[in-house]
Amino acid sequence: MFQVISAIVLRRLLLAIPTLLLLSLVVFVVLRMLPVDPLAMLLPASATPADAAALRAQLGFDKPVPQQFLIWLWQALNGNLGLSINFRQPVAPLMLSALPATLELTLAGLLLALLISVPGGVLAYVLYQRRRETAADLAVALMQSIPSFLWSLLLILAFGVLWPVLPFSGRVGEGVVLPGITGFAVVDLLLVGRFDAWLTALSHLLLPALALALGFAPLVIRVLRSSLIDAATEPYVEAARLRGLSEARIVWRHMLKNAALPTITMIGVQFGFLFGGALLVEMIFGFPGVGNLMVQAVKGNDLPLIQGIALIFCVLMLAITVIVDVLYAVLNPRLRTL
Amino acid sequence: MTATAMTSSPAPTAAPSFALTRSALRQLGRQPRVWVGGGILLAVLLLAVLAPWVAPHDPLEQDLLHMLTPPMWAPGGDAAFPLGTDGLGRCVLSRAIYGARVALTVAIVAALGSMLLGSTLAMLGGYFGGVVDRGIGYVVDLWMSFPPVVLSLILLVGLGTGVDKVILAVVLVDWTRFCRVIRADVLVTRRRDYVLAAQLLGFGHLRTMLREVLPAVVPLMITLFSIEMGIAIVVEATLSFIGLSVPAQVTTWGQMLADGRSDMQSAAWVMLVPVACIIVTVLGCNLFGDGIRVALDPRLRLRSE
Numbered sequence: 001m002f003q004v005i006s007a008i009v010l011r012r013l014l015l016a017i018p019t020l021l022l023l024s025l026v027v028f029v030v031l032r033m034l035p036v037d038p039l040a041m042l043l044p045a046s047a048t049p050a051d052a053a054a055l056r057a058q059l060g061f062d063k064p065v066p067q068q069f070l071i072w073l074w075q076a077l078n079g080n081l082g083l084s085i086n087f088r089q090p091v092a093p094l095m096l097s098a099l100p101a102t103l104e105l106t107l108a109g110l111l112l113a114l115l116i117s118v119p120g121g122v123l124a125y126v127l128y129q130r131r132r133e134t135a136a137d138l139a140v141a142l143m144q145s146i147p148s149f150l151w152s153l154l155l156i157l158a159f160g161v162l163w164p165v166l167p168f169s170g171r172v173g174e175g176v177v178l179p180g181i182t183g184f185a186v187v188d189l190l191l192v193g194r195f196d197a198w199l200t201a202l203s204h205l206l207l208p209a210l211a212l213a214l215g216f217a218p219l220v221i222r223v224l225r226s227s228l229i230d231a232a233t234e235p236y237v238e239a240a241r242l243r244g245l246s247e248a249r250i251v252w253r254h255m256l257k258n259a260a261l262p263t264i265t266m267i268g269v270q271f272g273f274l275f276g277g278a279l280l281v282e283m284i285f286g287f288p289g290v291g292n293l294m295v296q297a298v299k300g301n302d303l304p305l306i307q308g309i310a311l312i313f314c315v316l317m318l319a320i321t322v323i324v325d326v327l328y329a330v331l332n333p334r335l336r337t338l
Numbered sequence: 339m340t341a342t343a344m345t346s347s348p349a350p351t352a353a354p355s356f357a358l359t360r361s362a363l364r365q366l367g368r369q370p371r372v373w374v375g376g377g378i379l380l381a382v383l384l385l386a387v388l389a390p391w392v393a394p395h396d397p398l399e400q401d402l403l404h405m406l407t408p409p410m411w412a413p414g415g416d417a418a419f420p421l422g423t424d425g426l427g428r429c430v431l432s433r434a435i436y437g438a439r440v441a442l443t444v445a446i447v448a449a450l451g452s453m454l455l456g457s458t459l460a461m462l463g464g465y466f467g468g469v470v471d472r473g474i475g476y477v478v479d480l481w482m483s484f485p486p487v488v489l490s491l492i493l494l495v496g497l498g499t500g501v502d503k504v505i506l507a508v509v510l511v512d513w514t515r516f517c518r519v520i521r522a523d524v525l526v527t528r529r530r531d532y533v534l535a536a537q538l539l540g541f542g543h544l545r546t547m548l549r550e551v552l553p554a555v556v557p558l559m560i561t562l563f564s565i566e567m568g569i570a571i572v573v574e575a576t577l578s579f580i581g582l583s584v585p586a587q588v589t590t591w592g593q594m595l596a597d598g599r600s601d602m603q604s605a606a607w608v609m610l611v612p613v614a615c616i617i618v619t620v621l622g623c624n625l626f627g628d629g630i631r632v633a634l635d636p637r638l639r640l641r642s643e
Contacts, residue, residue, distance in 0.1 A: 019483055026480075030496040134370075141371075141628065145621040147572045149579065150613055153599060157609065161602050269482075276487030280576060284599075295580060298491050310484070310492055317483045 004329050012322045020314055024076075027310045028069045031303050059083070072307070081311070082304035086296070091308040095290060099312065100183030101171060102289035106278050108186075108205055109212030110267070117217040121224025121259075122251055128229060136225075140218050148215030148277035152284040155207050166207050169286045173200030208285040215277050216270070223266045227259035234258070261332055268324030272317055362557075362634055371629030375564070378622030386438040393432035394420070397589040401427035406605045424594070424608045425601045434615050437591040440584065441619065444505055444574040445567040451509035453563050456516025457555070463517075464524025465547055474517065481514045490573060494582050504583050508570045515569075516562055520555050527554045557634035564627030568620040575616050591615050 056062045060071060075082065081091035127136040146154075160168035172178065172185055176197040179188045186205065189198035228251070231237060240250045279291030286292070290309055297305040366372050385392055407423040408415045409430075415422065421431040463471040481489070493507040527533060528551060536550045577583040578592030586593070591612040598609025 019480060022480055023483065027492055030492055033496040034498075137371075137628075141624050142617075142621055145568065145617050145624055147576075149576055150595075150616060153595065153602075153609060153613060157602055157606055162606070272482070272485035272488075274485075276485040279485070279487050279491075280580075283580070294488065294491065298495050298582065299580075301495060303495075306492060306495060310488060313485055313488050314483055317485070321483075 001330075005326050008325045008329060009322055012318070012325060016318045019318065020311070021073075023314050024073065024307070024311060025069060027307055028072065029065070031306060032065050032068075034301060034303070059085075076311070081308040084297075084302055084305040086300040086302045087305070091304050094305070095293065095308055095312055097183070098288060098290045098293050101185070101287060102275075102278055102282065102291060104184050104186060104205065105208055105212065105282065105287060105289060106274055108209035109216065109278065109281075110274065112209050112213035113216040113220060116213055117220035117224060118256070120217060120221045121228065122256070124221055124225040125228040125232075125251070128225065129232075140221055140225075143214070143218040143221075146215065148211050149280040149284060151211040151214045152208065152281050155211050156284070159207060167200070167204050168207050171201065171204050171288055172197065173204070176200060204287075208281045208287055211281050211285075212274065212277050216274055219266065219270055219273070220263060223263050224259055227262045228255055231255045231258050261328065264324060264327055264331070268320055271320040275313060275316065365633040366630065369629040369633045371625045372633060373629075375622045375624070375626030375629055378618060379626060382438050382619050382622065383442060385435050386442045389435050389439055393429070393435045394418070395429035395432040397428065397433045397436040398587060399428065401429075403427070406601060406608070408605070409607050421611050422605070422607050424597050424605070426597075430594075430608060430611050433589050433594055434591070434611050436589040437594060437612065437615065438619070440501060440578075440588060440590045441571050441574060441616075444501060444508065445570045445619075445623070448505045448508035448512070448570040448573075449563050449566040451505065452512040452566060453516050453559060455509060456513035457520050457559055459513070460517045460520035461524055461547055461551065461555075464521040465528055465543070465551060467525075471521075474521075478514045478517050481511075486511050487573075487576070490577070491582070494577065499582055499584070501584055501588070504574055504577055505570075507577075508573050511573075512566060512569065515566065516559070519562060520558060523555045523558055524551055527551050530554075557630065561627045561631040561634075564623050564630065568623030568627075571616060571620055571623070575612075 053062070060068060063071070072082065079092060081095075083089070084091050084094055087094060124133070124136045124140065127133050156168045159166045167173070172189075176189075176194075178185055179192045181188045181191055185201040186198065189195075189201055232255070237250060237255060240254055241247075245254075275291075278289065279294055281287070282289045282291035283295045290312060293305065294309045296302070297309060401423065404416060404419060404423050405427045406425060407419050407427075409422040410417050410420050412422075419429050419431070421429075421434070424430055424433070459474050463474040490507045490511045493510055494503060497503040497506060533546060533550045536546050541550070574583060574590065575592035575595065578590040579595045580592075581596065583592060584590055594612035595609060598605075598607075598612065601608050
């Protein structure tokens, strides 16, 4: 078992190296096509052309693009992703401090999405068995037409404005300082035993995570439904029926386990969708994550920061594929003997 | 997003020629989804084209005496502004109608562009196989290791803002959806007897691809096209919501969302109208695409009947 997993991880890591290099290059070249001068905002109005040239030289923007890329790459390998133009801070720590918030939001969103879509997928399957699928199809199609960022606005309107029960801005209640052990607000505040602050963190997380989940759930529902329909014709289902098991038990205890595999694959492939959704949700809810940082960087043409965040997202996506591969090997008994 | 859900379902096995077109059309006619989706899209298209005649006001005209007027049926509403006005006294209904123009332009052109790019590469890769296929497959994998939103943001930074840049960004991000799904279909079709027969008869590669393989993947292309239109509408709305898409004097649903968000406390309708516009139009695209897929895929049809 362990050998299989380490073989998967090793192979994935080796494949990841050229991918990361090429993607960084693509991003670098695209960003250097920029039509406006990213440094213009940094200079005071009284700056002379000589000042501008000096600043360009200081930040390394005067060299040819291939050379700039090699310099960036060499520094990146040493853990230095350059200096953010707008924040005047090193990019790497800036991003790393924002990363836990994004992961917290994404994982909470994924969890809520599963809580919605597993019963939802089973319901869609049951309705299909009873030939009542038109209503279910329409409901899923409607859900699929509402992206996370619209859900964010609707949820804010519903639970923040019209019936103001939940907070919709920031990550924790006012005056709460995060202890900064793991960076995950929901974990840290529990670790230090501050339950009132923990509740504020949880309530701040609820609406953004729900917006993310509602945007992602229809995708999972669709895959689960079609996997369950496929599983229904398998001999083991017939065998379970002959043994006298109830339909509910067959679905929940037997078919769902088998439907889990294609669902996990789909979630892995679509994780980019989840990250992209999180980016907009973070922006709308003022959630201090990487996505929010990205929007600010894009608005301010902050090239080093954009390049760094692009790298972070690539690494995250690659990590997801590794996790999915490992999960697949663990869950699928047919792959265990390799 | 829906594209992936489709890869797991069986590829449509359409007839090699258009000989079956009439029965295909009859199948389409039996699909309520095609009617509802197509009806929505047609209505939005008509509103967009006829905007100057349909809209009661100029979308940019500010009436400072009528700021945040509620919709006409609400107390304090004004029949001159059926869906009320926004914070600058602009007619929400007129802005929604004009917003459909940008949304549909982006949807149609971007979906067409990504379909052409993605399908061409899929056709080349699936038909020739070998190095060509592996090369294209690698680029697709590379593209897919970025969250699409992040990639389009990066592209917009490099390209600059504007409707044409948004369209280009969508094409450069979303061609992979077409490429992956259609390539799989081309791979299956290429091995069919009638394609082999055409090759044995000495047809050139181009003729075989366009006359024998292409017709078999057209239904799938139409489905993906329709769904891609919905995706492009959401991407455009997102980007103009962030403020990266179009200059302020162009009316878009995304801008209306951003305006409405700041007046959410006092005037929910300013935000709810563009939200409803986006949801209904995207729903139309998804229903139309799904309907075509079910109608033209015999295996799915058996299931749903």
